[in-house]
Amino acid sequence: MTTDSESTFRTYQAALEEDWNYLKTYFKERSYALPVPLTAAKDTVFHLAVFSCSKEPLDILLNIAENDRMTMSAVWNKNEYGDTPLHVAAANGNLEAVKLLVEYDKDLSHDINDEGETPLFKAAAYGRTKVVKYLASESLDQQSIETGTHIIESGGRKIVNYTKLKDIHRQKITGEVKGASILHAAILGENFETALLLLRLDKCLATLEDEKCWTSLNLLATLSSAFKSGYQMGTWISRVFYFCLPIDDSIDDEMESCCNLFNEWWKLGKICSPAREICEAKRKHKLASRLARSLIREDSWLEKVKQKMSSPDVDEPIEENSQPSSLFFATERGIIKIVEEMLTLCPQLVEFKNHQKQNILHVAIQHRQKEIYDLVKTMKIPMTRLVRGIDKNGYTILHHAANMKDDDKETHPAGPVYQLQEELKWYKRVEKMTPSHYRMFPESEFNKNCKELFIIKHSGLLKDAQKWIKETSQSCSAVSVLVATVVFAAAYTVPGGSNEKGYPVFLNNRFFLIFTVMDVVALACSLTSVVMFLSVLTSPFHYEDFRVTLPRKLTIGFSLLFIALTTTMLAFAATLLLIVHFQKPRWTTTLIYTAAFFPVSIFALTQFPMYVALNITWLKFYKCIKKVLPREWFKKKLPRNDVLSKKNDDHRPRPPV
Template sequence: MEQIPLFNEKMKLAQKAAMAKRWEDFKKIMKDDQENLLKQFDLFENSAIHVATRSNSPRLLRELIEMLPKEERWQALCKENREGNTVLHEVVFCKKKKMADVVFEIEDELLLQQQSSSLEEKRTLLDMRNHRGETPLFMAAMHGKLKMLKHMANRTGTRNMEDFRKHLHRSDKYSALHASVMGQHFDVAIWLVRMNRELAMEKDEKELTCLQLLAKMPQVFRSHTHMGLVKSIIYHLFPDNGYEIEDDENFQLFKHKSDVENGKLDERKLAKSVISRTNYKFWKRFAKEFEGIDHMWKEKKIHKLAECLTNILVHYDFSWQISHNEYKRTTMISMPRDPISVAKRRRISAQKREERRKNDEEPPERTALLIATKTGIVEIVEKFLDVNPEAIFHVTENNQNILTMAVKYRQKKIVRIIQRKGAIESLVGQISDKGRTILHEVARMDYYKGEHLAGVAFQLQDELRWYDKVRRLIPKHYNMHCDIDGHTPEDMLEMEHDGMLKEAQKWLKETAQSCSTVAILVATVVFAAAYTIPGGTENGTPVFLHSHVFLFFTIMDVVALATSLASVVVFLSILTSPCELWDFHKSLPRKLNLGFALLFLSLMTTMLAFSATMLLTIRLEWKNWTSTLIYSAAFFPVTIFAMIQFPVYVMTRSIVKHLWKQIKKVLPMRLVKCFTNLN
């Protein structure tokens, strides 16, 4: 069958001109062949009028439409492409609001000049929907075009909320607010919910509100963004306010908007607003000069807008009020019939565990507070509990509360928030419909996400630490409580972590064996160096005996030998350890960290001894540039060793944090006692 060309030669020339953004040439081609204006221009079934919107030139768009006879102009405005978009749908993506004005002006002219009934019965361009049921206003909100959205909204008249709201919904119950939240266009979402607060309580086809959607997006909040020291400093230098500005021409912070309307904005607030505006504009312009800083600026803008939207939406979430609390003054504890041996625990097959996990499938959580708890969004949880303090006691259908969610999803920051609220004692006694306490939930691996730690041994240590911390929160008799399968928390801990334990044992043995080999090699080298004294001897006395460099060499060699042999002893003790589960809580990680520290010290002192040997052998002056070069070369391997993230640094950091917490607790008490004694 013979195929007919879809586009003629003139259309191809016009396509090339449009792709190259040569709009004058594009206009000339269309003017010479006006019958192509309404024909298919590309594979998306756009017309030349659709394509003209990409020029962002109101004059070009008007001229192309006016090339058509008056009776065909309405058809040109209403013509749909493959997605069902009219010209006004495509205008949404333009930067200039005058592009929409051109379409509106031509539409008004047609309505005035042609009073035929056929035209009057047709819907306006703003009412027309594409194949997905989206109006131009909906598309503007979905794609984050706030200025165009507000401009088109003025055309509809936002005073009539019912007329305005019909433009903000798609045929599948999906609202423009949901679309803007999913697209992370939070400035649009803030404007929409302030224009119509009923949108905040609406649900999509999956029965999710916008706050529930936001609670599933931890990446848009600061608490889930990891930054280095330099980036954190730059991030904190950026202003905290001003990101929710409506537009640059009419600057006004939302938090001051109500005061302006009520006439209560005093001079102090006005001055603060002006300072905030100046600071915001300065950093905004400065960020545009540097790509990395601009990326961080946009990141903080998203974080602040997400927080601002959260502060609004939490006031309209009432899902927590449907709770399944059962007041129990005493809780009956199910005691184990017989103690389960370790061998019996390990005989539980993987198939039975999989069957149990299938039976443990939980219904999807619908409460925004608990969704935010699962994802670890601190900002939503804190604001939610500030607005609705009683929501902390909300209980789900399967008898789980906020503490249960935070514990089993390893959200330690959320647990600290609950502790600050003083609600731990009221929440720890909750037992789920499966008969599990929060200690059972800690022991389960179903919701475990591996931390960024140095090895499996330290991941297992982190799990045991978390289990031990939760165990201290609950009453002691809960340690003996059995779930519906007859397992205590300790039983479940050993069964669930059996695979991780085997991996940790293997990793620990291999690491200790490799490091002990390196330590023995270092000990051999420095031991031999002690008998080959630099410079030799005369009558048994070292030639450089009275040199400070020789003394330095001697000290470094002795320290290197002592630390390398000590590290060998530490690694050998690890190799001979039974490596039981709770050995990974403190004992084995401490030994491994100590071995790493001694090995690092032995390598460093070995290189220092080597540097001293070179200085003694070739007799360089201390202030000579060559000595600096030799020291730099000597420290090069040590620097590389230090840059590798050995667990010793994790250990050191945790020790420093622990000591600082203890100092902060003790210091105020000491100061109070001192002042008391003085008085």
């Protein structure tokens, strides 16, 4: 005879192995065992059944429970976390199981766990959009609208009837104190498709605040990775994929169209997993931008600011009080989409101050957000008022540019040299727009002016940059000398040898010309790079040297070294082609090209330290060329209809349309 513990173990094992025939037979004979917990978390067999991809096991168990009045309430039993089977089914996205449980008991869709979370809240937190759409349609029926919102006790369960999503789908409900809303949960999980659906069902969700007095817009303004401005693109290949991939950001009845398009577009499996990640990231960025626009339009704080500014009785400048501002959250994290949208709807916010008496220019400069800094500069506003602003700590905008917090001392992708260069350029950029007498304002902590504060705060970075540039220059100069030695020796040992008169045997061959040119270019570039690296090692390592001179020398030297390595491989390939040129097998040519370009390709595709600096250098080079060339080359031609706005050169009357 088996014991209760053995029966529980066998039942649990059958549920894990999805042996539903055994469970059907077992519980038909022992329906009294349906409420018995099977796991350490007090999950019943109903909790385990919803993990199945099919609805058959749950349907069987519900039929058994329905036929036995003593076990009908077992479906409502909670586990250790206070979750019913409907909570578990909603969190796992098992829509079929959710439908079965709701049809079994309509009131079951309103269960609340120990954290105050409904099944709809769980589905939104985990981004189960289909489940959210179904449960929301069940929640917002006409019967709920007529009955109103109240909580009742029934069989130890909290059952809620409600009219709006905002009325009950909150976390940690204790009296009057309410935590995160259902929209907070969706945004925190970066489930923006679900968030847009919820906002469309009930726009009042946008005005709800959590225990920190944060609205959904405040929370979204802290998620920089959810927007394109905070997304790390990686290599140039990733940028090309991001730009070219087609994305659909619809959330209506065609919300699955993007996924279907994506599955049809990429059927190569794991080979295209990086492209799949880029596609998902791009769609997330589009949905996040769309959600930000919707939340800003429904933001109650923005409406209060507009009303306060339109009031003639208010003479004091508008400042942030107890409620945090999404504008400064987005500015701090560089989310340009939110800042643009808010300043477009309310341009007066550019003079808004936070609790530290800082305006948007202070915050943008403090956190090195160049895009937002440029955006504010391009606005048609009195910049003198923003520039002369002094915060609560006595800091001007130049003090913030000179100050470098510990949070900013992260590893720069291009190395400490280029990080120090950016800091110096950032300081010079802000210094140009700062009044001259503001530059000498003493700082309260160190009693130093702006320039002295910059030297103190960047002393550690200067030491790291000095050490890094010495080690890098020494290593690269050694490689450059090695390349120069190889290509110099290759010039005196020409492929194929020489004839009786001393001329190369393959003198008239086109591959010999390629070999000669590549060898000369490799020798010239390698020797020039050696000179550049030696000039770096012999240079003084002061602050001003790191602003232009040293990074430029290092970038040029590294670029020349890369060209020398590339041309060396090309010379090597030309040499081998000269030797095997008259052989019949054609596959040898392909093999030689592959072997020749493989080392350089690996070197180019890897994330070497100066990759970011090279991109910036080429961008600056393009801008310089654009300034030199005539502007007419870059101007777009006006269409035919727009020519009417300009004077006609021949002043001839136009024929009637």
